Amino acid sequence: MSQDERFVFIAEWYDPNASLFRRYELLYYPKDGSVEMYDMKNRCRFLNRIKYEDLHFKDLFVGNKITIFSRHLNLVDYGDQYTSRMLGSRKERTLALLKPDAALKLGEIIDMILNAGFTITKAKMMILSRKEAVDFYTDHLSKPLYNELIEFIISGPVVALEILGDDAITKWKTFLGPANSTIARSDAPGSIRACFGSDGIRNVAHGPDSFATAARELELFFPSSGGRGPANSAKYTHCTCCIIKPHAVKEGLTGKIIKAIMDVGFEISALQMFYMDRANAEEFYAIYKGVVAEYSEMVVELCSGPCIALEIRQMDPSKAFRDFCGPSDPDWGALT
Incomplete structure (x- = not known):
């Protein structure tokens, strides 16, 4: 694998402010895991080449949805014949x-x-x-x-x-x-x-x-x-909300988290996978803005990939479920 080997994809992003899809040429360099992007309509560089550790080689195939710096991109086509020949899959x-x-x-x-x-x-x-x-x-x-x-x-x-x-x-x-x-x-x-x-x-x-x-x-x-x-299937009574965050989804922990929730007696009455854009994530975490030092990092994490929302039911679920989840900092929780 040479230093300059790169794979090219056509990526599409929906711009909610302009209510239209924007297309980019996405280049991925497997040697160091770096990416760069070009705006196809305006014929200009959109993102300078930069190492991006959250994107993996196995994620690169037409039809997949990837996230680069909180922007959700659909890979809609191969960008050149070399990429199509090397990465075209079944x-x-x-x-x-x-x-x-x-x-x-x-x-x-x-x-x-x-x-x-x-x-x-x-x-x-x-x-x-x-x-x-x-x-x-x-x-x-x-x-x-x-x-x-x-x-x-x-x-x-x-x-x-x-x-x-x-x-x-x-x-x-x-x-x-x-x-x-x-x-x-x-x-x-x-x-x-x-x-x-x-x-x-x-x-x-x-x-x-x-x-x-x-x-x-x-x-x-x-x-x-x-x-x-x-x-x-949501019931909206005697319930609270649980969000399985993107890092846990990416790490394949969804099933284990759901099992742990059900093993202690909670009912999961609704479930849906979805993507949050930055504006949604900021609104969701608005109560923490200016209060929690990690607010910005929390927003970035929440819109970094797919989330899974669960409706959790019990007669009085909110406090019981928060107690079950434990402190937001896992290290602090392990010490108490």
Whole structure:
């Protein structure tokens, strides 16, 4: 790898002030992990070459969303033939739908997904209407257990995940195991359904079996056309808010945090992955401005990548959950 080797991508950023998308040429130098950017419309340098440790080589592929100095960029295309030839990959997106029977094992299942090498790029807990369930199971209409499938999928919240990885569609189906959980325990003992499923209906999770089906199902849960998709599961009573911060999401701790929350008796009644821009982060932390010395660093961290918001429920959750989280400084908390 030469000092001057670099990979070029076309990156797109939505400017909320101008209500338009801006395009940049993003250059990444793997030798020292440095980046530079050029404004494509104005034909000028936007960011001088600088080392940026929070961007990793594995993050560089078309379709991914990355963050550089709190600016969220979508990588929409390769910038030259060399980059396309060297980094063009078989990364795919597919739907991982966690069914109502996954609720009590949500943390463990998410942890297994992350440990299997998948990246979670979207996440939301939802309640399906009967019509949405019928649309989802349109290919199952002639199957004998169709009505039972419909009744089960609308019996409680589901968690829809968009997951990404090399050959994700095939690998996720394999990782799920056979549809009948009893058969999965004998034929694929390490699979999701073998570990957590009960039978052929209550089998914890679903995955599409083709590129076309994955695209259709992802559009149902995460519509790209501006639609809303199924309703979120939030209850807004006897609840408090928990934010899993970007550094924890990047470090693959989401599943472990969710499990720890549920293990002490809290209910997670809503969940959604989202990105905060700087203005949102400043508004969210406004109460700390001028009070906490780390305010600026807190804002930068919160808009440095994806967050996951959780609705935490208990009869009197706010103080109990803050006590469970402990002091904001982990070192101080370890000493008290």
